[in-house]
Amino acid sequence: MTRLTEETRYQIALTMTPGVGDTAAKNLLSYCGSAEAVFKTPKTKLKNIPGIGEKTAETIWKKDFFDRVEEELLFIDKYKIEVLFCTDHAFPKRLKECVDSPVLLYYRGNADLNQTKILGVVGTRNATDYGKVFIKQMMTDLADQNILILSGLAYGIDTIAHKKALENGLQTVGVLGHGLNHLYPAQNKTLAKQMLAHGGLLTELSSTSQMLPSNFPQRNRIVAGMCDALLVVESATKGGALITANIANSYNKDVFALPGNVYDKYSQGCNFLIKTHKAYIVENAEDILVSMNWSNEIIKPKAQKQLLLNFNAKEKKIVDILKEHPQLEIDVLMKLLKSNHSEYSATLLELEMNGVIVSLPGKSYKLS
Numbered sequence: 001m002t003r004l005t006e007e008t009r010y011q012i013a014l015t016m017t018p019g020v021g022d023t024a025a026k027n028l029l030s031y032c033g034s035a036e037a038v039f040k041t042p043k044t045k046l047k048n049i050p051g052i053g054e055k056t057a058e059t060i061w062k063k064d065f066f067d068r069v070e071e072e073l074l075f076i077d078k079y080k081i082e083v084l085f086c087t088d089h090a091f092p093k094r095l096k097e098c099v100d101s102p103v104l105l106y107y108r109g110n111a112d113l114n115q116t117k118i119l120g121v122v123g124t125r126n127a128t129d130y131g132k133v134f135i136k137q138m139m140t141d142l143a144d145q146n147i148l149i150l151s152g153l154a155y156g157i158d159t160i161a162h163k164k165a166l167e168n169g170l171q172t173v174g175v176l177g178h179g180l181n182h183l184y185p186a187q188n189k190t191l192a193k194q195m196l197a198h199g200g201l202l203t204e205l206s207s208t209s210q211m212l213p214s215n216f217p218q219r220n221r222i223v224a225g226m227c228d229a230l231l232v233v234e235s236a237t238k239g240g241a242l243i244t245a246n247i248a249n250s251y252n253k254d255v256f257a258l259p260g261n262v263y264d265k266y267s268q269g270c271n272f273l274i275k276t277h278k279a280y281i282v283e284n285a286e287d288i289l290v291s292m293n294w295s296n297e298i299i300k301p302k303a304q305k306q307l308l309l310n311f312n313a314k315e316k317k318i319v320d321i322l323k324e325h326p327q328l329e330i331d332v333l334m335k336l337l338k339s340n341h342s343e344y345s346a347t348l349l350e351l352e353m354n355g356v357i358v359s360l361p362g363k364s365y366k367l368s
Contacts, residue, residue: 004073004083010035011085013069015104016206018059024051025103026086035085039063068208075207081180082107094118095225098251102204102222106180109200111171113226115148117294120227120248122220122241123157123234124266129358131234131266132160134258136355136368138231139164141285145295148173148199150227152219153188154240157233159353162191165199167355172199175223177216181207217243224248229292232257232279235269242269249278254292256282314347315356322357322367330363 014025014035031049032038038046039060046057059065076083084091084105092113095101107113119142123131135157139149149165151158153174165172172195176183180203183189192201204222205215220240224230224247232255235241248255257279260267273279282288289295311319321336322328334341348365351357358368 004077007034007036008083008085009069009073010039011083011104012072012206013063013066014038015102015204016065016068016072016208017056018065019056020052020060022100022103024056027051029087029103068206071208072206075181076106079108079180084113090114092226094228095222098221098225100221101225105202105204105222106206107200107202108180109173109196109202111148111173111199113173113200113202115146115171117145117147117292118150118227118229119147119288120150120223120230120244121157121161122151122223122230122232122244123161124236124239124241124269125154125156126266127156127160127234128264128266129360130260130264131157131258132355132358135160135233136164138285139168139170142170142289143168145285145289147294150175150223152177152216152223152240153183153192153195153201154216155185157241159188159191160355161233162195162199163354166191166194174199174201175219175226176201176203176205177219178211179203179205179207179209182211184211216240220244221247224251224253227253229254229256229288231255231282231288232270232273234258234260234266236265237268237272239269242273245273245279255279256288256291258282312347314344315351318344318347318351318365319356319367322365327360327364327366330365333365 027050028038032041043057043061046052046060047054084107086096086103147170149161149170149172151161151174153162153176162172162174174195178184180201183192220243224244230245230248230253232241232245245255255278257270257273259271259274259281262271274281280291317337330341352359355368357365359365
């Protein structure tokens with residue numbers, strides 16, 4: 001972990017200065033030489049730096065916001081958070097090349113953010129069985145390729161990508177749209193803990209930042225900027241996945257998209273990317289590996305890895321019943337469980353997200 005220094009204090013302060021965004025911060029660093037020097041430069045000189053002016057120079061000089069900086073330093077020290085500044089060797093080098101990159105990142109984890117091969121995975125929050133099965137097979141086939149999987153820890157495709165990466169021994173990093181003082185969605189807390197041991201959590205936002213909807217599109221540029229290639233798995237014609245794909249295109253990154261049924265809402269975004277030549281069509285892991293020159297070996301189908309889970313009592317009941325029946329409608333399943341849907345809805349969702357069961361048309365379930 002990076003040792004906290006006086007310069008770290010000023011680096012954090014620079015990102016918390018009202019009126020100073022990433023571009024202005026980089027201008028200040030360029031003219032002053034360091035974050036500490038910014039706060040020790042006379043107002044008369046500060047105000048003449050491009051993008052600063054009289055008001056911002058006054059704000060920098062007064063340092064009225066430094067109480068937030070001290071609060072953040074205490075939080076960082078307590079939770080052993082690594083502060084990555086844009087001039088640091090450990091700062092993601094791919095991201096540094098992007099014109100709108102953040103100047104500072106907060107990181108918890110053990111993954112190398114400058115790993116040789118990084119694949120970003122994004123998609124809809126409303127993942128279908130088609131998308132889930134594809135992600136599951138993709139991560140199985142990438143298991144031995146030493147690729148870092150990057151996503152946004154959101155519902156749907158993001159969550160599935162992180163989970164399946166971990167199950168196949170791949171490190172995975174979640175880029176958050178909020179500070180490291182909480183987690184959204186809360187249902188991913190267990191997953192996030194697993195990722196800290198086999199990847200990590202990354203954000204540009206401090207623990208004192210407000211959680212705003214506008215944070216998430218900003219988060220997308222970090223995903224797009226850090227990866228070598230971006231994979232889009234299911235997306236409507238509007239949404240975060242398409243935003244991330246467009247940003248990745250602007251960064252000259254390779255974008256891949258899973259094609260789908262033209263009438264399926266959550267395939268229309270991917271089909272559009274392919275049709276407009278903004279993404280390569282992808283059908284399997286080999287398409288990405290060959291295109292990115294990440295492997296010269298032909299990918300051979302692998303036997304599905306056995307998912308080892310410690311089922312709770314409710315989960316075990318469902319699994320045991322589905323072992324005896326190839327497929328069951330929800331009403332029949334509830335009758336065999338001697339219960340109702342509301343009592344087991346959360347359990348069914350958890351089993352589905354873990355890839356243990358599959359939901360089928362007609363409100364039916366089967367083991368995956």
